[in-house]
Structures are given as structure tokens and as C-alpha cells.
Amino acid sequence: MSGNVVVEVAGILTDPNFQRMRSMALQLREQVSSVTVIFHSMVEADYVPFLDKRGLLLQFPHHNTSAPIAFMPVADSNNDGDGDTYIGDTDAFLDLCAQKYQLEDTLTGRDAIVKATEAWEEYRSRSRNVFCFFKFASDDQQFNDRVVIELFQDVCPLACENFATLCRSDTKNGYNGLPVHRIVPGGWIQSGDVECGGRGDGERGGIVHEDGLFEDEAFSISHDKPGIVSMANNGPHSNGAQFFITLAPLPWLDKFKGTTHLLVNSRKHNHSGIWTSH
Known part of the structure; x- marks a missing residue:
């Protein structure tokens, strides 16, 4: 990836693994000015329909549909393919951020659970x-x-x-x-x-x-x-x-x-x- 990059991350808001991905994506957005991050945080019932509507189920059939996903949208100038570019699940996204941008995952497992619980309580409160x-x-x-x-x-x-x-x-x-x-x-x-x-x-x-x-x-x-x-x-x-x-x-x-x-x-x-x- 070179120049300005757009990355989308999506997942279930109560999933600690999505909160790990989201935390790293926030760090990426704050520390790397050439990267734009788009977040899709949702309840469980909306996640697979989101993947389906965006065409991600067809493009990435091996992705675990309960796992968070990171990808580069087709409109991004760094995407030379005919569809979205697959980055992967939480671990794959963290590895990319570590290797390309030298970003460190500082969120503990306990912190991720706390953030997932807070996200759920915030959703209920807003609703x-x-x-x-x-x-x-x-x-x-x-x-x-x-x-x-x-x-x-x-x-x-x-x-x-x-x-x-x-x-x-x-x-x-x-x-x-x-x-x-x-x-x-x-x-x-x-x-x-x-x-x-x-x-x-x-x-x-x-x-x-x-x-x-x-x-x-x-x-x-x-x-x-x-x-x-x-x-x-x-x-x-x-x-x-x-x-x-x-x-x-x-x-x-x-x-x-x-x-x-x-x-x-x-x-x-x-x-x-x-x-x-x-």
C-alpha cells in the first residue's frame, strides 16, 4: 500500500476481538496521516447481512462470518483488483499494522472485554x-x-x-x-x-x-x-x-x-x- 489508503473495519460491537481491531484502527488513523479508516460497528443480527450486502461473502468465502473483517474498498486508489482487497481478521490486521506501520497492540484481553461491554451498554443507552x-x-x-x-x-x-x-x-x-x-x-x-x-x-x-x-x-x-x-x-x-x-x-x-x-x-x-x- 502506498499513498493515501482507505481501510474499512467491521465487526460485532460486543466481540472483544472486534474491539481489538477497532482499537488498532483508531491508533492507525491517529498516527498515520495517509490512512483513512472507516468503521462499521454493529449488533450481531446485522453483521452477516452487512457482509452480504457489501458483497464480502462472495469475494471472501473463506472468511469466518463471526469474525471481524478488515479490507480495502474497491474505490481505493491503492486497490488494483476488480474487487475489495482482503486484509483479514483481527490477527491479520494487527500483523499488517505492526509490520507496515510499526504499531503495537497495547490492548489487553481484559481491556477488550471491558470495551465490548461498554459498547453494548452504550448501544442500549442510545437505543x-x-x-x-x-x-x-x-x-x-x-x-x-x-x-x-x-x-x-x-x-x-x-x-x-x-x-x-x-x-x-x-x-x-x-x-x-x-x-x-x-x-x-x-x-x-x-x-x-x-x-x-x-x-x-x-x-x-x-x-x-x-x-x-x-x-x-x-x-x-x-x-x-x-x-x-x-x-x-x-x-x-x-x-x-x-x-x-x-x-x-x-x-x-x-x-x-x-x-x-x-x-x-x-x-x-x-x-x-x-x-x-x-
Whole structure:
């Protein structure tokens, strides 16, 4: 690389390895005037769609899609190829900075974890949305990761109130302890049948109206990626308690299901529960 250089770094904001890459990229930007760095920091649900939209999945098929990525965009004058120039993951980026620019990685593993936690707390604070979480178990073995769900209460206030209340561990007949009663490979997983004990044939169970159902509110958030959470229903204005989480882009659902939530992250923490951002 010679002359003015543009480097893009992207990753999941809660990933300590991305925070290591980001810290080095900040150092590179501050100390090497000929380098421009563009940062893409995002939640887990947005990362693979970002790689796909930018064409990076096709260009660099061997890149681990859970790992941060550094690359030179095709528009950069130092890029002589037909596409973006691959730099690599965190270790590859740190090696490049050390060998070409004599920059030293001074961020400890503990510091990277702290920065990842701070980035997550900052995201929640900026969002000002309600965040719920689940923990899943299989064959009586509980997984350690929390699956975090962001609720867009400004878009669908009734659905979000309903979902958040049912997530609370102290809610009688809530989501806590219910099975995932339906799995569609490459489609979605479905749960939340509080009416019939998780069998999957319950149609009500909502808490915002006495009859256990509530009306559709909005269809503005697309089922365009994995990790979108929607209410399952049997037609217009028949939302109860059942919900599903997409495992792939399912845009054909947009005209049928009102989307209210986004699965934003998996976090290693200790059942269902709720946070409120202030």
C-alpha cells in the first residue's frame, strides 16, 4: 500500500476481538496521516447481512462470518483488483499494522472485554428501547448464552408491552419454561404458547386485552434477515402470545406478519427476563 489508503473495519460491537481491531484502527488513523479508516460497528443480527450486502461473502468465502473483517474498498486508489482487497481478521490486521506501520497492540484481553461491554451498554443507552432476553436449554442442558431481543415500542407499543410482560420471570403463565414447539429448518423457530402449555395449538394468551388477543399495529420492519422476532397469528388482528424467530431472510412474510422485535445479540450471562434502557 502506498499513498493515501482507505481501510474499512467491521465487526460485532460486543466481540472483544472486534474491539481489538477497532482499537488498532483508531491508533492507525491517529498516527498515520495517509490512512483513512472507516468503521462499521454493529449488533450481531446485522453483521452477516452487512457482509452480504457489501458483497464480502462472495469475494471472501473463506472468511469466518463471526469474525471481524478488515479490507480495502474497491474505490481505493491503492486497490488494483476488480474487487475489495482482503486484509483479514483481527490477527491479520494487527500483523499488517505492526509490520507496515510499526504499531503495537497495547490492548489487553481484559481491556477488550471491558470495551465490548461498554459498547453494548452504550448501544442500549442510545437505543432507549426495552431489551428482553431468553436462555435456551436442550435435553435439560442449559446454554450459557443469553439471546437478547430489542423491542421497538415506538413502532408497535401493544406488541412490545405484551412481549415484555410475558418475558418477565415473575409473570404467571408467561414465557419462562415454555418449549420451542416448532422448528422449520432454514425458516424459523416458534414458541410462546402460554395458553396450552407449549403444545402449539393455543391462539390467545396475550395480556394487553382481556380476551387474550390484540390487533395488528405495523408492518414497517421487514423479515429480511435472521433474528427477526414476530408475533404468530391466525389472520388479521389475532395476535396472542405465540412468536417466532426467523432463521433466514423471509421477506414473503412482510405482508402477513407485523414485526415488532429484533434479536440483536447473544450474550454470555445467566430463563426469560427484561431490561429497560434509561
